[in-house]
Amino acid sequence: MKKILFAFVVIGSIVACAPKLVTPEVTPEPVTEEPAVPAMSEMVSSGKMIFNKDCTKCHEAKVIDNFTTAQWGGILTKMTKMAKLDETQTNQVTQYVAWELEN
Numbered sequence: 001m002k003k004i005l006f007a008f009v010v011i012g013s014i015v016a017c018a019p020k021l022v023t024p025e026v027t028p029e030p031v032t033e034e035p036a037v038p039a040m041s042e043m044v045s046s047g048k049m050i051f052n053k054d055c056t057k058c059h060e061a062k063v064i065d066n067f068t069t070a071q072w073g074g075i076l077t078k079m080t081k082m083a084k085l086d087e088t089q090t091n092q093v094t095q096y097v098a099w100e101l102e103n
């Protein structure tokens with residue numbers, strides 16, 4: 001019985017003396033500022049990538065804000081065909097243009 005008790009005391013003191021893992025205190029940066037523009041949806045960011053890749057093959061990237069929503073309607077109908085975009089890509093670019101016009 002004494003031996004068992006002794007064992008507990010030994011083990012107990014080993015555990016107690018084990019060096020504590022010191023984790024440095026990390027204070028997270030407080031996020032107080034609102035982002036200037038709302039985050040893009042996946043659809044919009046895909047559209048942006050297409051815009052910068054496929055819509056710059058024949059001319060430089062056009063400034064979206066230089067045209068009105070109505071103008072873009074016609075431009076996109078023509079240009080998405082020129083760029084040979086499929087339906088999904090056309091939707092993505094359309095969403096991106098709309099997003100840019102709003103922001």
Ligand code: HEC
Nearest residue numbers: 051054055056057058059062067075079080082083084093
């Ligand atoms: C196959 C070549 C080609 C591709 C690809 C292309 N464009 Fe164009 N784009 C043209 C030509 C040619 C013009 C007319 C001349 C110019 O303004 O540079 C034009 C003009 C434009 C204009 C100006 C329209 C105006 O009324 O002044 C915009 C905006 C535009 N393109 C956007 C796009 C977008 C967005 C895409 C991608 C979906 C795209 N283009 C892909 C050839 C292309």
